[in-house]
Amino acid sequence: MNNQKNVIEIVDLEKSFVLPHTTVKAIKKCSLSIPKNSFTIIHGPSGSGKSTLLDAITGLEEPTAGSVIFNSVNLYSLSNDKRANFRANNLGLVYQTNYWVASLNVLDNVCVPLFLSGYLPHEARPLALEALKKINVDHLAKQGPDVLSIGEQQRVSMARALVSDPQVIIADEPTGSLDTTNGDAIMSLLLSLKTDFNKTIIMVTHNLEYLPMSTYRISVKDGVVTEDEQEHGLSPETKEKLKHYMSDDDDKQIQDILNNRSSNSTSKSTSGSKAEDKDQK
Secondary structure, three states, X not given: OOOOOEEEEEEEEEEEEXXXXXXXXXXXXXXXXXXXXXXXXXXXXXXXXXXXXXXXHOOOOOOOEEEEEEOOEEHHHOOHHHHHHHHHHHEEEEXXXXXXXXXXXXXXXXXXXXXXXXXXXXXXHHHHHHHHHHOOOHHHOOOOHHHXXXXXXXXXXXXHHHOOOOOEEEEEOOOOOOOHHHHHHHHHHHHHHHHHHOOEEEEEEOOHHHHHHOOEEEEEEOOEEEXXXXXXXXXXXXXXXXXXXXXXXXHHHHHHHHOOOOOOOOEEEOOOOOOOOOOOO
C-alpha cells in the first residue's frame, strides 16, 4: 500500500454461510485498506463474492471473523442501530436499481436519508436542492421519479447519495442498466465527485472496460480477494470517450490526478465533471 491515509481498513475478514449440508466460504481471509480520496473499483465475475465484500464494508453483512475499521471506528463493535446511523452519516449509496418512494417528488426522495436521520422537511429540502444542483439536475426537483429517464434517475440517485455530505460514495453496478452513452456519463460524474468534492469512491462492477478509470483496484474471484497497488491512469480510449462529458477544467483535474502510472507496480493476494444531461427519454 502507499502511505496515503486510509479511510477503511479491513483486517483478517472472513465470511461464511452455513447451508443445510455444507458451509460456503464467500470471502476467504483477507486484509486490505482503501485510501482516502481514491477511486476504488471492486471487480470480479458474478458469484465471486464481491457483493458480500461490499455488504461487509458498508456494515450490512457482519463477517464471520475479522474487522472493518472506518475512520478508526470498528463497525461491528456498534449496535445495529448505531451502525445504521453511522452508515447514514458516512456513506452515500448508489445502486443499479433505484428505490424511490413513488408518492414523493424528486426533491423529497433526495431528502429521504435526511428524514431518516431526524431532519424536518424545512431543514432537509434546502440541503436536497443543493445536492441536486451539484449534479445539475435541480430542474427535476418537482418531477415524479417515475417520469424520469433511466439516466436521469441515476443522476438523482447520485444527488441522494451526496445529500448528507458523506465521505465515501458506494456505487454498486451503477451503470448496469444503462446504455453506453449514459453509462459513460455516470462514470464521468463519479470521477467528478472524487475530484470536485474530494469524495472517496468505491464502485462494484463486472465491466472491465471501466478499470482504467480507477486509482485502486480490488479483484474478487471464488472468495479470494486480491488488491493491486498500482495507481492507474485513464487510457487514451477512455479519455476520448469521456471528453464529451467533461469541461476542460474537469479534464485537466482528472488527468493531473489519474495520469500517474507507476513503473514498478505489484499485485498481491491479500491477507490485506460533471456529466451534462445527455439523456434521451
